[in-house]
Amino acid sequence: MTIRTALVATAATLTLAPAAQADVNIYSYRQPELIQPVLDAFTEATDIQTNVAFLDKGMVERLKAEGARSPADIILTTDISRLAEAVAAGVTQPVESDVLATAIPDYLRDSGNHWFGVTTRARIVYASKDRVDPGEVTTYEDLADPKWQGRICTRSGTHSYTLALVAAMIHHHGEEATRDWLKGLKANLARKPQGNDRAQVKAIWSGECDISLGNTYYMGQMLEDEEQKAWAESVNVLFPVFEGAGTHVNISGVAMTKSAPNQDDALKFMEFLASEQAQEVYASVVYEYPVAPGTEPSELVASWGSFTADDVNLMELASLRGAALRLVEEVDFDG
Structure with missing residues (x-):
């Protein structure tokens, strides 16, 4: 199945489709070409569509301005400082998931379950x-x-x-x-x-x-x-x-927004990111290291050497x- 990415835009021109037209709405600091392979894999595995808005800055400010009417379900971002900023701003919510708790090491996830590391x-x-x-x-x-x-x-x-x-x-x-x-x-x-x-x-x-x-x-x-x-x-x-x-090490991470209109499907997306399939696809495309047990970096990344984080x-x-x-x-x- 081919995924329908309704929008890839800068914040200046961004208008996400209404929630009813897309099962998971994603605000992303990662470039569209870097996340597309894992979005394709998610839709292939679950038949859940995604709608992506690429922002190069101002994600937290946008979520605060949108408030409870925000269409965003998911934040995909890089660097712990951005994730910590989102939590401090009150635009995320805690997520209870045995899948995420098992797959993501303690030091790579928020103690309050507001964010989870995807790659390092x-x-x-x-x-x-x-x-x-x-x-x-x-x-x-x-x-x-x-x-x-x-x-x-x-x-x-x-x-x-x-x-x-x-x-x-x-x-x-x-x-x-x-x-x-x-x-x-x-x-x-x-x-x-x-x-x-x-x-x-x-x-x-x-x-x-x-x-x-x-x-x-x-x-x-x-x-x-x-x-x-x-x-x-x-x-x-x-x-x-x-x-x-x-x-x-630092991380690429995921969080669910406080106002997420599609929480069930958003949770499925977060749990999919912790799967062996998604971990290795995503890590390979962004040249990073997967974090879930049993996963391995791409051959190229592995060629640079190993380390203890x-x-x-x-x-x-x-x-x-x-x-x-x-x-x-x-x-x-x-x-």
Whole structure:
């Protein structure tokens, strides 16, 4: 069966069809082409149609403005900060499901059952194949070592990806040690923080720096792009850990909206995302790691190496985001 996606639009032109015309209405921060395969699989398995609205920003504000009249049943988004924002804004509802509780590890779901992780991405080090021995990078703490002076590139310290890592450092070592770590990391930068994760890999390829921080899925995206493929092939993917813990991860997640008009079908969609079939389809398309027991990453993603995830609950990290931002600003990381 071919799925009918009624709308894929920006927030500026978005108008979802009435709920009666679609069984599950989805607001998504993920690009349409990335979620379409799993939507197709859901409809094939359940005969339930979906209606997708792609928003590049303002999802929580839109849900608050729509209130009880919102047609949205489901939020699909990336990064714990966005999920935490939605919960704090009161636009989600708790979901009781044995399927989700069994399939999604505790640290990748909200203790109040407002959101559930679907896939994970690791915050790793991209390292020059020519100038860095893979054994040189083992911990995040090591990035503050003077041996890396003038050799590190990274994006802004105020970006959500960076703040999540800094929050994890606070969780493991406290604010004072994290402040010192940030100062050391800043002292090792080859240039002022700028650009996205792929821009850092390009800088390694061009010789501006030797290592950078980035999310794993960008390797897959770069390999797909003819121009960026050379950048990707110039680096190794390395999985540092926190001392005494694991590799920092973030998530793609799902939540049910507070006003969901199609709750039963929305729950079926959430539970489908936790199935082995959906996990492997979705994770493969977005170059991320499935989280349900018995699932495996795609062959390409697996080729980058394995790691043990830091299992701190992501809501704990979300609660430390304010402290992380304060420390980043105190050390003038982007200055």
